[in-house]
Every structure is written in structure tokens, then in C-alpha cells.
Amino acid sequence: MNEPIVRGLHTRFLRGLAAAPDGVAIRVGAEMLSYAAVHERALAWAGALADAPVVGVLADKGMVSYVGVLAGLYAGATVVPLPPSFPVERIRQMLAIAGVSAVIADENGIATMAEADSRVRVFAPEHPALVDPGLRIPFGTALARPRSVDAAATAYVLFTSGSTGRPKAVPITHGSTEHYFRILDERYDFGTDDVFSQTFDLNFDCAMFDLFCGWGAGAAVHAVPAQAYRKLPQFFAERGITVWFATPSAIALVRRLGGLTPGSMPTLRWSFFAGEALRCADVEDWQAAAPRSTVENLYGPTELTVTIAVHRWSPDSSGALAVNGVVPIGAIHDGHDYLLLDGEDDEGELCIAGPQLTSGYLDPADNSGRFLERSGRTWYRTGDRVRRLATGELAYLGRLDSQIQVQGWRVELGEVEHAVRGCAGVADAVAVAATHNGATELVVFYTGARLATVELARQARQRLPHGMVPKEFRYVDEFPLNTNRKVDRARLARVAAGNSALGVGRTV
Structure with a gap:
């Protein structure tokens, strides 16, 4: 009898498991877990969470957080990454807004939960004795296989800052991630020999790129500790890092610490930057240090599933397309449409519609001013002013709220x-x-x-x-x-x- 087909974001990990069962799935410091080991552990944890529809992962970057995200998805739950370093009141708000019914926690997460005085149940696989017995989730029977989910179900919830000081919850569906990663699979040649950096906190959506691009290819994903930036070329060489993803600010940090010397990063095949404007001068320095690497500028708000546009750096043409020395954000992903709102000619606020768009914030009150109904479709107002270039790509001009009167x-x-x-x-x-x-x-x-x-x-x-x-x-x-x-x-x-x-x- 054929096994049932599993659907959902977690099938990315199952692809990696099939391609490289004994390969390293996650490395944190000196600790490494193979795909087979992570799979077995995630199934065991998922068995304990089988009745929790929304699972928070309250843990620092480490095995608990990485396996915890996968375990929540295996259980068919919505996953909510939560950093223990956030203020307790903010954690309390996030738990309530997302409707978290159970939390996977490491030791710092347990301490945060205790301070938050939450009645949410806690699963602490590494520190069960530290949890209130009345709230402790014991190990249950491991799942035989990951649960399948509907494309319309929410895979994860991430939070963005709110103008009122209350965080806004962004739900992203399994269908949105399926579209996103299909586009990335078609664009990139990631494989089992690749080693991905993992620089972002898990509550930052670019972390999903790190994990599920790497896992989908059967590649190794290595957490990058803060101290690695002091000697980043050495870290790359020791780990054999081939795929790097960070915010552009990392370039200035590495430069300041003396790591951007020509040819200092020969192992890199791909270098990705997102999260803020990327300067041409920074790319030139990075490219000189990583001469074998293809550099791309990725753009996208959380509401549009990680990234929605891309520009591949070309030393021959990208500089000429730049506006104010900023690398273009590039072309919008296939399957999406965009319009330029309240602009003149080829400039205006970028609004996007398509399969990567969230259906709206968990609290509908937060939707006001962020979504536009036009031509029978819902468009997300990014708040970013862009210019349509002759190539058809888009150049970033700045935030609407960065235009001031002096x-x-x-x-x-x-x-x-x-x-x-x-x-x-x-x-x-x-x-x-x-x-x-x-x-x-x-x-x-x-x-x-x-x-x-x-x-x-x-x-x-x-x-x-x-x-x-x-x-x-x-x-x-x-x-x-x-x-x-x-x-x-x-x-x-x-x-x-x-x-x-x-x-x-x-x-x-």
C-alpha cells in the first residue's frame, strides 16, 4: 500500500532527508545532527505536541529552536518563533495575539515563560525539571510520519512592529511558501555539497530562506555565532561555507574588522543580502573578497513571504541602474502583479498582489492602510517608493516615511x-x-x-x-x-x- 503524500512546508526537509540521510542537517558550534537524527527527534517532539494547533518556539538559536520549528510543522501546527531576549511584556502580547497553545522552550525560554506568568503549556525536551509540573508537556508517542496539511493552513506567524507599539502578527500559509520555494528551486543550483550560513534570528523571515532552501537541497545549515564576524573569512574556510545570507550592514561590520581583503572568501558560491538598502560600493568590496560568488539583492516585506523581488549583481551594468548608489531591488517574482500607487510616470509606492501575499494580519484592525482593494484583487502597500527602470526592474527610492519637509x-x-x-x-x-x-x-x-x-x-x-x-x-x-x-x-x-x-x- 502506498504511503500517503505529505504536503506542507516541512516536505522541504523530507526532500533533504531523502537526498542525504546521513548528511549534516544542522550544525551549532561543535554540535552536529544528521538529517536522519533531526527527523527522528522532530517526530518524537511532534508526538508531544499532537493536540496543539499553534506552537511557539521560545528558544535561542540552537538545536531546540531548529528542531522545534520542524517538530511544530510535523505536528501540523502553526509555528510561532519567539526570541527569549525580547521584553517579557512583548512575549506575553505575542503569545496572546497568535493564540499559542503550547511552547517548545530551551532554558532561557523557560525563564522567560516563568517571568511572563503565562498559563501556556511548555514542552522543554532538554530541561523538563525546570517547568511547572502543572504546565509541563511530557513526551508522548512519536508520530509515525509528519502530518499533511492543507495549502491554505498557516505554516508560521511572524511579527512586525506596529505603530501603536503593539506587534502585528503576519500569518504565512503553506501555499505561499510552496510558491516561494518553487521559484527559488528554479533559480538556484543548491545541492547536497552546499553549506548554508544561518545568520538571522528565527523570528526574522529571512531565516526561513536559510533553513528551507538548505534543507530542501539536502545541504548543511550552520548557525553563525556573533563572534564569527571577528574573523569571518576564517570561519568560512573552516566550515566550507558556500551560501551566505545576511543584511547589508554585515558588510560594513566585516570591513571594519578587516575581513574584506581581496580573495579572502573563496569558498562562497552565492551571497544574498536583504532587509535594508544595499549599496553598490558595499557589493563591490564583497565581490572582491568573494570572487567566485554570485551576489544578489533580495527584497520583500514579511507580508509577501520572505522575498518577492531579486536583482543579480553585474559589475558591468548594475552600477548604471543604481539610484543614489543603491542596488536595484530587481524583478518581481513570477505569478505576481504590481502597481505604482500615487506616483508620476514610472515612480510611486510599490503595491503587490499574488500567491505570496498574506491574507491579512491576525488582528484585522491592523490591516487599515496596508492593503488596497482594486480591480477585484487585494494588494499589499509596501510603503516603499520605487522607480521602474528601462530594463523592467525596479529601483528602490526610499520609504514613504523617509520623505520629510525641512x-x-x-x-x-x-x-x-x-x-x-x-x-x-x-x-x-x-x-x-x-x-x-x-x-x-x-x-x-x-x-x-x-x-x-x-x-x-x-x-x-x-x-x-x-x-x-x-x-x-x-x-x-x-x-x-x-x-x-x-x-x-x-x-x-x-x-x-x-x-x-x-x-x-x-x-x-
Whole structure:
């Protein structure tokens, strides 16, 4: 009798299991688990979670979190990755909003749950004694096989920040992920010999690319610890990393730590960047360090299933397509349509419809202003201004909320940043708006050489109209990063508004 066909995101792992049962599926530090071992463990854990429709994974990056995500999917549940480092109140909100009925936790996750005073049941496979006996989920009978799920069922829920301070929950279906990974399978040549980096926290959607592209190919997925950035070329060489994915901010970090010397990363075949604007100058440096690697800029909000557009870097043509020194976001995935809202000619707010689009936030109240009904279809308003290029690809112009008014001037922060980056001695720059004495002013934080404000202002005036010249320039050794290793623009904006002592120079 034929085995029933299993459907769902977790079939990606089953493909890897069939291709390389004894191959490494996950490596964390010195610990490694084969596909067969992860499969057996996930089935055992899934048996304990068989009656939980929504499973939270409250664990730091480690075997508990990786196997936990797979176990939740094997059980046919919706998976909700939750970082123990988040504030307890935020964790409490996320549990409630997502309707989490059981949590897989490591030791830090157990401590967070105890502080949150949640009545949610806890499965702690490595630390069962630390769990309240009344809430402890014991091991049950292992599942014989992963459960099949409907394409319309929710595979996972991720959270984005909300304007009210309350996180917004984004449900992504198995059908959306099926479309997404089918496109990636057609585009890339990943195989059992590949070794994937895993840099993102599991609550960041790009982590799904790391795991399920790697697992779908029978490749090894290696967690990248923070200390690896100090000597990243050495880490790549020791692990044989062939596929890298990170935010563009990682490039500046590796450069600052001396890792971007020419030819220093020869093992890389593919290099992917997403999550923020990717600068041409950064790609050039990365490409020189990884000469055998194909570099791509991936774009996509969480609401559109990880990434929805891609541009493959070409040293011959990409620079000419760039706007303000930023690599284009590229072409929208097949099967999707887009429109440019409230724009002129070939510019406007990017709105997208298609199979990767979420059906809406878990709380319908959060949908207001983010979704557009037009021509009988639902479109997601990305909030990003783009320009349609002659090639048909899209160039990123900036966030709608990054366009500000300064004394009557309409200012794009991306243009200001690009201009300041061009000043002699400046390595990188981030522009924010700050209100002082009732007036909006431009403040630029920059890295590189500490320069006289007068000199920076002189150079900026050579590149910008007078009304767009920043009012303040603040030198920093490095930009603060948030938990996803993106530049923490919100923190810089707060510093600017508070006139914090980071070394302030006013233009004259």
C-alpha cells in the first residue's frame, strides 16, 4: 500500500532527508545532527505536541529552536518563533495575539515563560525539571510520519512592529511558501555539497530562506555565532561555507574588522543580502573578497513571504541602474502583479498582489492602510517608493516615511545619505529627522574619519541644495544594530531628538 503524500512546508526537509540521510542537517558550534537524527527527534517532539494547533518556539538559536520549528510543522501546527531576549511584556502580547497553545522552550525560554506568568503549556525536551509540573508537556508517542496539511493552513506567524507599539502578527500559509520555494528551486543550483550560513534570528523571515532552501537541497545549515564576524573569512574556510545570507550592514561590520581583503572568501558560491538598502560600493568590496560568488539583492516585506523581488549583481551594468548608489531591488517574482500607487510616470509606492501575499494580519484592525482593494484583487502597500527602470526592474527610492519637509524642502533621506557618503573621509552615513525648537532638522550620523563640521558642510553643499544640507553631523565609531543586525535607525532618531552627547557639530 502506498504511503500517503505529505504536503506542507516541512516536505522541504523530507526532500533533504531523502537526498542525504546521513548528511549534516544542522550544525551549532561543535554540535552536529544528521538529517536522519533531526527527523527522528522532530517526530518524537511532534508526538508531544499532537493536540496543539499553534506552537511557539521560545528558544535561542540552537538545536531546540531548529528542531522545534520542524517538530511544530510535523505536528501540523502553526509555528510561532519567539526570541527569549525580547521584553517579557512583548512575549506575553505575542503569545496572546497568535493564540499559542503550547511552547517548545530551551532554558532561557523557560525563564522567560516563568517571568511572563503565562498559563501556556511548555514542552522543554532538554530541561523538563525546570517547568511547572502543572504546565509541563511530557513526551508522548512519536508520530509515525509528519502530518499533511492543507495549502491554505498557516505554516508560521511572524511579527512586525506596529505603530501603536503593539506587534502585528503576519500569518504565512503553506501555499505561499510552496510558491516561494518553487521559484527559488528554479533559480538556484543548491545541492547536497552546499553549506548554508544561518545568520538571522528565527523570528526574522529571512531565516526561513536559510533553513528551507538548505534543507530542501539536502545541504548543511550552520548557525553563525556573533563572534564569527571577528574573523569571518576564517570561519568560512573552516566550515566550507558556500551560501551566505545576511543584511547589508554585515558588510560594513566585516570591513571594519578587516575581513574584506581581496580573495579572502573563496569558498562562497552565492551571497544574498536583504532587509535594508544595499549599496553598490558595499557589493563591490564583497565581490572582491568573494570572487567566485554570485551576489544578489533580495527584497520583500514579511507580508509577501520572505522575498518577492531579486536583482543579480553585474559589475558591468548594475552600477548604471543604481539610484543614489543603491542596488536595484530587481524583478518581481513570477505569478505576481504590481502597481505604482500615487506616483508620476514610472515612480510611486510599490503595491503587490499574488500567491505570496498574506491574507491579512491576525488582528484585522491592523490591516487599515496596508492593503488596497482594486480591480477585484487585494494588494499589499509596501510603503516603499520605487522607480521602474528601462530594463523592467525596479529601483528602490526610499520609504514613504523617509520623505520629510525641512523648511519647505522635500527631502529624501536616501539622497542625503548618498551625498554625505561621497564626502572625503566618510565611510557610511545615516540621515534622520529631528525636531528642535519646533523645527524639523536633518541630522547625519557618520563613520570613517572624524572630520571638522565645517569641512563636511562644505563638501555636502557641493552635492546638495542648501535646504538639504544637514544641520548637524555626528561622528560615531559604528552604528548601533538591532536584533536583526540592521542599522537601528529608530535609536539614532531618538538620540538626535534628545541631543545626546555623541559628539555633535552644527553646520555653519
